[in-house]
Amino acid sequence: MKNNKYVFIVTGAAGSGKTTVANYLQDHYDMHRVITHTTRLPRPGEQDGVDYHFETPSSLKKLHLLEQVTYDQFQYGSSLEGLAEGWEQGKNDVIVLDTAGAITYHQQLGAQAVIIFLTVTHMASLAKRMTLRGDKLSAIHSRLHSKEYHRDLALPAALKGIAHVVVNDQWKNTKQQIDVIVRQILSKKN
Numbered sequence: 467m468k469n470n471k472y473v474f475i476v477t478g479a480a481g482s483g484k485t486t487v488a489n490y491l492q493d494h495y496d497m498h499r500v501i502t503h504t505t506r507l508p509r510p511g512e513q514d515g516v517d518y519h520f521e522t523p524s525s526l527k528k529l530h531l532l533e534q535v536t537y538d539q540f541q542y543g544s545s546l547e548g549l550a551e552g553w554e555q556g557k558n559d560v561i562v563l564d565t566a567g568a569i570t571y572h573q574q575l576g577a578q579a580v581i582i583f584l585t586v587t588h589m590a591s592l593a594k595r596m597t598l599r600g601d602k603l604s605a606i607h608s609r610l611h612s613k614e615y616h617r618d619l620a621l622p623a624a625l626k627g628i629a630h631v632v633v634n635d636q637w638k639n640t641k642q643q644i645d646v647i648v649r650q651i652l653s654k655k656n
């Protein structure tokens with residue numbers, strides 16, 4: 467879909483802070499948050515239509531999705547309609563995806579897809595953050611043992627030289643790095 471707006475894709479390991487960064491982009495840069503679809507159950511405090519569109523396996527099958535992945539046994543997917551919603555309001559979009567989804571967006575949208583890959587210095591802090599977030603121990607255990615969790619700890623080869631890599635150890639530093647990236651991208655067209 468050709469227009470002069472971007473979709474900022476926040477990707478990286480589970481617990482690395484993707485949702486936190488997406489919320490920051492929504493609040494500070496008035497971006498439109500694309501709500502994706504999943505068959506996993508809501509975490510404490512998560513709301514349908516706000517954090518995700520929560521689906522059953524059969525309701526997910528009926529959707530027209532731009533891309534769809536399996537992550538830790540559950541299905542996730544995002545639609546072109548979700549992207550168009552923000553762009554039709556004249557806004558840039560922000561979406562949270564796993565690295566497989568980020569690669570698909572890069573392939574489909576090229577430079578219109580701005581990819582931010584989050585990582586942390588000490589991988590042990592990821593599980594700590596999930597615990598502090600209130601995730602069930604069984605969910606954390608399953609996540610840490612999934613092949614997708616291990617895959618997303620490192621920047622995939624297909625995104626090398628494409629994604630902006632941000633180390634989210636200290637939130638204050640992260641915000642500064644995100645500000646630099648967003649201003650650099652938005653200054654290209656404005």
Ligand SMILES: Nc1ncnc2c1ncn2[C@@H]1O[C@H](COP(=O)(O)OP(=O)(O)OP(=O)(O)O)[C@@H](O)[C@H]1O
Nearest residue numbers: 479480481482483484485486595599634635636637
């Ligand atoms: N720089 C940081 N320092 C400490 N805690 C952080 C930092 N950034 C985010 N957090 C916290 O870590 C937890 C995980 O963050 P968040 O939910 O944004 O991660 P995520 O990458 O979206 O995770 P998931 O993929 O599992 O949904 C949250 O409780 C969040 O408040």
Ligand SMILES: Nc1nc2c(ncn2[C@@H]2O[C@H](COP(=O)(O)O)[C@@H](O)[C@H]2O)c(=O)[nH]1
Nearest residue numbers: 502503535537542543544562563564566567
């Ligand atoms: N490729 C896609 N990845 C997605 C989508 N929605 C979320 N995600 C990613 O899945 C994992 C697991 O999410 P969680 O909320 O259960 O921790 C995480 O990396 C998300 O970024 C999507 O539509 N497509």
